Amino acid sequence: MAFSQLIGQERAKRMLSRLIASHRVGGTYLFFGPEGVGKRTTALLFAQALNCAGPDAAEGEPCGACPSCRKILHGNHPDIRYLFPLSRAGKGALDDLLHDARWGEHGPRFDRAASISIEGVRDLRHEIAHRPFVGRMRAVIVCRAERMTTEAANAFLKMLEEPPPATIYVLTTARPQALLATVRSRCQPIPFARLASESIEHALIDRFGIDQVVASASAGMANGSLGRALDLATGSLEEERQQALDLMQTAGTGLEEVPELVQKLARQSDRGEIQRMLELLLTIWRDVMVLKVRARAHLVNEDLGNELTAEGRDLSLDEIVQTIRAIDETLRAVEGNVNLGLALAYLVSRLSRGMGGAEVWARSPGPSAIM
Ligand SMILES: [Zn+2]
Incomplete structure (x- = not known):
């Protein structure tokens, strides 16, 4: 080199x-x-x-x-x-x-x-x-x-x-x-x-032998960081991805304990970890979206194909897009200097749906509170 x-x-x-x-x-x-x-x-x-x-x-x-x-x-x-x-x-x-x-x-x-x-x-x-x-x-x-x-x-x-x-x-x-x-x-x-996402994509393909579709998706979400793109592309962020999945599941339950769980996550993680988790959440929801419009597709989270197909089944494409926007907004807020607990609470309120979700989150902050 x-x-x-x-x-x-x-x-x-x-x-x-x-x-x-x-x-x-x-x-x-x-x-x-x-x-x-x-x-x-x-x-x-x-x-x-x-x-x-x-x-x-x-x-x-x-x-x-x-x-x-x-x-x-x-x-x-x-x-x-x-x-x-x-x-x-x-x-x-x-x-x-x-x-x-x-x-x-x-x-x-x-x-x-x-x-x-x-x-x-x-x-x-x-x-x-x-x-x-x-x-x-x-x-x-x-x-x-x-x-x-x-x-x-x-x-x-x-x-x-x-x-x-x-x-x-x-x-x-x-x-x-x-x-x-x-x-x-x-x-x-x-x-x-920050690096150009095309440069990152080429590096992932040429130097690390990563599949073109995954390379392109990872480069697009890595915000100019080759290290981050590589983590996304190789799935070496298993712990953070599990956190992201847990957060999705937690949001779906609509339980009274949700705010407490979110605060705990915010306390136990640093800003970089939350950022990575949100980026992974974006890859997950990108896959949900891809599966919604195509039965078979190249996924970033290939191993989660069945779960993610199920996740998208009851949602409209518009709802999925709204969710992706909410994650993206939260990610940007976290990259700034917002309170992590507030940012995650906002996100979970957007992710939560179904029984009890709206009620539990009636007092949750809106986007203006975290931006
Ligand atoms: Zn030398």
């Missing part, structure tokens, strides 16, 4: 290549932009370019084949350090990260409670006190930098203030505003953009 093979991100590539070619690389870089658009992959390529022994390294293009490039790719280069949120399965998380870096785009799944701890920052500080061991330039790549605890961020800030020799830092985040302002202000920002 080389910079030229990275999908999109022309601006970031240009900025970094220029820095390398002019020998002005130093300090701290903040790679910011949506999740799943190539920030971590670019950080890895950047680290490779800075240490590559290949012919085009001076222009900022790593060869990908020299011992240094290979070590960085496989995660065993002694001068490239990672700092990332550590979950209970800490070791597995590192393996995932490196595996994902190898493939490029498919982001590792971090535990929702995972954070970057002060211990992690302290360990790192000891490790990098000296000159790089073998490389020209040491790179510290901090993934999901916004997950640093306040203590960790303050310790990290101290490290930035006394930079060790020949060391750069790359912080990646989808939420730069969640970083300490004092950390942010020391960084050189490198912006990453």
Whole structure:
């Protein structure tokens, strides 16, 4: 993999290549932009370019084949350090990260409670006190930098203030505003953009061997994120999909406990998880719609074909379209900054039908309350 093979991100590539070619690389870089658009992959390529022994390294293009490039790719280069949120399965998380870096785009799944701890920052500080061991330039790549605890961020800030020799830092985040302002202000920002859905579709087909129809549907719903599209296309979001199905079922029951269940879901999930769940709910209802108009069709949720046919049986096409609109509206609201409990309550009120549903949800907020 080389910079030229990275999908999109022309601006970031240009900025970094220029820095390398002019020998002005130093300090701290903040790679910011949506999740799943190539920030971590670019950080890895950047680290490779800075240490590559290949012919085009001076222009900022790593060869990908020299011992240094290979070590960085496989995660065993002694001068490239990672700092990332550590979950209970800490070791597995590192393996995932490196595996994902190898493939490029498919982001590792971090535990929702995972954070970057002060211990992690302290360990790192000891490790990098000296000159790089073998490389020209040491790179510290901090993934999901916004997950640093306040203590960790303050310790990290101290490290930035006394930079060790020949060391750069790359912080990646989808939420730069969640970083300490004092950390942010020391960084050189490198912006990453959403990808065109055609580029995502081609990548899913060409690189990951995904069926064209599923690739197209997933790319269309991924909001410019290849990582998200890949999750949608490969069904690797089983937990979230189950949540989406549970929510549908809950909404259908019209029970008194529904509001409580919704609040519980909102409390236990973070914004990203709710977003993914809603995206999956969209794929489910897209399939309901497809099945309503055609008996056989390519489905995103192929395994749910029978259930989804049944789901659509008593609904008119118009009702299905209205439901899809309601999910889409809710998704947009969640991508903004609305209260998750309110957003889900609104959605369930729209999904609920049948006995008791209207009564239970008489007090539920309307769309204006969540937008
Ligand atoms: Zn190389």
